[in-house]
Amino acid sequence: xxxxxxxxxxxxxxxxxxxxxxxxxxxxxxxxxxxxxxxxxxxxxxxxxxxxxxxxxxxxxxxxxxxxxxxxxxxxxxxxxxxxxxxxxxxxxxxxxxxxxxxxxxxxxxxxxxxxxxxxxxxxxxxxxxxxxxxxxxxxxxxxxxxxxxxxxxxxxxxxxxxxxxxxxxxxxxxxxxxxxxxxxxxxxxxx
Numbered sequence: 001x002x003x004x005x006x007x008x009x010x011x012x013x014x015x016x017x018x019x020x021x022x023x024x025x026x027x028x029x030x031x032x033x034x035x036x037x038x039x040x041x042x043x044x045x046x047x048x049x050x051x052x053x054x055x056x057x058x059x060x061x062x063x064x065x066x067x068x069x070x071x072x073x074x075x076x077x078x079x080x081x082x083x084x085x086x087x088x089x090x091x092x093x094x095x096x097x098x099x100x101x102x103x104x105x106x107x108x109x110x111x112x113x114x115x116x117x118x119x120x121x122x123x124x125x126x127x128x129x130x131x132x133x134x135x136x137x138x139x140x141x142x143x144x145x146x147x148x149x150x151x152x153x154x155x156x157x158x159x160x161x162x163x164x165x166x167x168x169x170x171x172x173x174x175x176x177x178x179x180x181x182x183x184x185x186x187x188x189x190x191x192x
Contacts, residue, residue, distance in 0.1 A: 006124050009117045012084060014072040014125070017060060022073055023053035025083045029106045037167060038104055038143070059088075068092045070130070074105075074118050084110055087122050089130070097133030097181075101126060108145060115149040123153065127181045134180055140165055141173040154187040155179045 007014040027049040029035045036044035047055075059071045070089040076082035085105035092099035103118050105111040126135050137155060139146045155177035163171035 006121070006129055008077060009121050011077055012074050012114055012117055012121065013077045014087060014121055015075050017056055017071055017073045017086070019053045019056040019060065021081070022083055023049045023056055027052045032107060034108065035104070035106060074114070084114055085118065087118065089126060092132070097131070098135065099126070099132055100136050100138065102137070111145045115145060116152065119149050119153050123179070123184055127184055132181065134178055136176055136178045138174060138176050140167065141175055142167060147175070150177050153179065154183055
């Protein structure tokens with residue numbers, strides 16, 4: 001992996017979001033109930049491209065105006081138009097050096113292939129570019145691929161909201177994981 005370019009990994013790259021093109025693709029993904037549930041808390045429904053575009057436009061406006069959020073598309077490194085998912089860094093508290101990170105991939109297969117690399121790129125951006133001190137990720141206890149990647153990246157479980165979300169005939173816990181910059185740097189073999 002090229003460690004000099006924080007936006008490019010071995011297989012994926014972080015790019016700007018193109019609200020028009022990406023909305024067309026993401027609207028198709030919302031037809032999949034699993035993706036729709038990761039994208040938005042209950043209740044979920046399929047979204048039209050115009051609805052997704054409006055949401056993406058609002059995210060980009062929020063990023064430009066508030067500077068408390070950053071939104072990127074994740075694409076295949078070699079294929080220009082191949083949208084794989086999104087990376088969101090939100091609720092940044094600059095004074096405290098903390099925020100929330102979310103990775104959304106189009107399906108479980110794509111998640112399995114790219115979540116580790118996507119998380120690595122996101123953490124490099126969070127800690128080396130934004131200079132945050134603490135980052136949190138929130139997942140449901142049934143999102144096993146996410147949990148495995150998060151734990152492999154050395155996040156610690158910081159909170160469990162028990163049986164707070166109803167998904168497919170069962171209540172699930174919402175888990176909040178956290179990682180400190182120094183923990184990440186140690187796990188990368190570079191203490192700063």
